[in-house]
Amino acid sequence: MITTIKIIVNNYISIFGLFIAILLLACYLIFPNYFNFIQYLLFVLGLLTVGFPHGAIDHLLVIGLYHDKINYQFILRYIALFFLYFMLWILLPNLSMIIFISYSIWHFGQCDLQEWKLRQSNNLKIVLWGTLLFGIILLGHLNETNCIIVHLGVTPLLIPMSVAIKIGPVLSLIGLLWSFFERKKAMTYSILMLTIGLFLPLLTSFAIYFIAQHSIFGWMHLKKGLNTNNLELFKKALPFNIGAIVFFILTIYLIQTGLLKTQNNDFTAFFFMFIACISLPHVIAMNTFYNKATK
Secondary structure (H helix, E strand, O other): OHHHHHHHHHHHHHHHHHHHHHHHHHHHHHOHHHHHHHHHHHHHHHHHHHHOHHHOOHHHHOOOOOOOOOOHHHHHHHHHHHHHHHHHHHHOHHHHHHHHHHHHHHHHHHHHHHHHOOOOOOHHHHHHHHHHHHHHHHHOOHHHHHHHHHHOOOOOOOOOHHHHHHHHHHHHHHHHHHHHHHOOHHHHHHHHHHHHHOOOOHHHHHHHHHHHHHHHHHHHHHHHHOOOOHHHHHHHHHHHHHHHHHHHHHHHHHHHOOOOOOOOOOHHHHHHHHHHHHHHHHHHHHHHHHHHHOO
């Protein structure tokens, strides 16, 4: 009975992500003048409710799954790691991008497979799924991807557009066949969501996956692992949620005023850099959490 309920909830979450993708695609095609307003409204709400909060309780995972006291040494290490990685982005952007893609592939793959419980799930499947979804999102929007990474000082991907436009659909087909083999409806809905994202801007496609699937999955895993409810978990996350928002605004201010020098002031590129830096300590904490949860 519990397993059946879990599968139903799992499917509803994936259907929700698919619905958001369809809604934004319809808006993009039919009401282009209102598209940015609608997508930013949805994304801000998503970031405030699950996007930032699901990464704002890493301090609870330091000692054990039920540890509920603030570990200030952990907070200092967290902030130090953020700044060290930020400086690495400025000094060695190519290496920083490789690191970012590598741990993102692992983290997103680990979170999704933790939820789906694929047959004979292992590290190889985690890497394959993470690579597949990143291939669809990034290579499926090659021009936008190259535009962003060039602004970050990263060498662009030298893939002919005649090849690049075929990569996204081919990877989507592979993912769809994989989901049929695994007999996981939620995985099928996720692939359809990513496929629709091919017809949307890069940032939109990434945000749909990150908020409507990854963040919700992560939030549910934390709620279960910490044996609490949504309200209590949100209260625990609130101080660090606010801190992340303030920190983000402060960093933008420092860059805009010239007090913090970067290679480019492009907002989209900076947003990805910020996500990369704040994600690294989060990925480490969540990896520890998932390893403990599976023992």
